């Protein structure tokens with residue numbers, strides 16, 4: 001199983017191929033935001049990679065990051081845990097002022 005390290009939180013074994021956004025909430029147990037429910041629209045699932053950043057992006061991730069002028073972050077709803085990675089969780093529910101973290105993303109990345 002790949003390992004996911006969240007800076008300042010810990011290192012967790014994650015089922016191969018699990019969506020990173022779900023691994024952050026389930027295995028790492030953090031209050032990761034995912035306001036659009038994992039559909040590459042809100043960008044609140046963003047993380048910063050320390051190591052293991054995937055070399056490829058879904059078309060949806062590329063397009064929403066470009067539309068918002070974002071760089072240096074990746075969308076955890078568009079990434080699968082298929083190798084070891086270390087991230088900074090920079091977009092959390094606590095202190096966000098939102099009413100909730102967002103509905104739970106589906107198990108698979110929507111096509």
Ligand code: FES
Pocket residue numbers: 033034035036037038039040041042043044045046075076077078
């Ligand atoms: S872009 Fe909204 S949850 Fe990923």
